[in-house]
Amino acid sequence: MYKDISKYVQDRSVTLVAVSKTKPVSEIQPLYDQGQRIFGENRVQEVVEKYDDLPKDVEWHLIGHLQKNKVKYIAPFIAMIHSVDGIDLLKTIQKESLKNNRTIPVLLQFYIAEEDTKFGLDIQEANEIIDNYIEGQFSNVKIVGVMGMASFTDNIDQVRQEFKSLKVIFEELKKRYFNTDDSFKTISMGMSGDYKIAIEEGSNMVRIGSAIFGSRN
Ligand SMILES: *Cc1c(COP(=O)(O)O)cnc(C)c1O
Numbered sequence: 001m002y003k004d005i006s007k008y009v010q011d012r013s014v015t016l017v018a019v020s021k022t023k024p025v026s027e028i029q030p031l032y033d034q035g036q037r038i039f040g041e042n043r044v045q046e047v048v049e050k051y052d053d054l055p056k057d058v059e060w061h062l063i064g065h066l067q068k069n070k071v072k073y074i075a076p077f078i079a080m081i082h083s084v085d086g087i088d089l090l091k092t093i094q095k096e097s098l099k100n101n102r103t104i105p106v107l108l109q110f111y112i113a114e115e116d117t118k119f120g121l122d123i124q125e126a127n128e129i130i131d132n133y134i135e136g137q138f139s140n141v142k143i144v145g146v147m148g149m150a151s152f153t154d155n156i157d158q159v160r161q162e163f164k165s166l167k168v169i170f171e172e173l174k175k176r177y178f179n180t181d182d183s184f185k186t187i188s189m190g191m192s193g194d195y196k197i198a199i200e201e202g203s204n205m206v207r208i209g210s211a212i213f214g215s216r217n
Pocket residue numbers: 019021042063064149191192193207208209210211
């Protein structure tokens with residue numbers, strides 16, 4: 001399954017984040033041995049443990065909701081944070097990243113689903129954050145794109161619509177703030193059940209767990 005997916009996303013110039021949450025190192029290592037380097041986790045403690053146990057050239061992506069008081073544990077090594085949903089979190093990432101003499105790439109997480117359980121920003125909140133980001137002291141954090149999750153539903157049209165809306169948001173932000181910034185280019189959308197639709201709608205980074213590793217308990 002991994003080979004199928006990695007070939008599929010390679011052909012379309014899409015970055016594959018293999019979501020290894022809840023899976024032990026013994027199941028991650030074989031994928032690493034096949035060449036996969038980017039892995040996604042949604043819990044801080046888990047990613048810290050796995051960072052210790054796996055080769056240091058793994059690029060760890062934090063994809064789940066992040067509390068400010070936990071940023072310090074991942075700041076020394078995290079390769080990307082997908083889940084920035086507030087200016088305070090961005091400020092904390094800046095502070096911890098500076099302490100580690102690093103620059104951390106981040107995505108703004110948008111609320112595109114109909115479900116009310118999901119975290120994320122709307123466009124107005126994002127504009128406020130980016131205004132702040134552009135005027136402020138954010139030398140050690142870089143906004144490189146957007147992330148979103150579609151509703152968990154069998155309604156393909158709805159999922160497609162939600163992905164389209166994230167693409168529109170990305171284009172608006174690109175035009176308004178990042179027109180001359182080539183590093184603002186990532187659209188992280190698509191999971192096991194909907195990544196093909198996401199890619200059709202412009203995703204260039206998919207986060208796939210169960211379709212690679214099997215279902216989680
Ligand atoms: C768990 C998770 C995924 C992967 O989900 P699958 O359906 O197993 O592919 C992707 N993104 C986020 C934010 C997740 O928490």
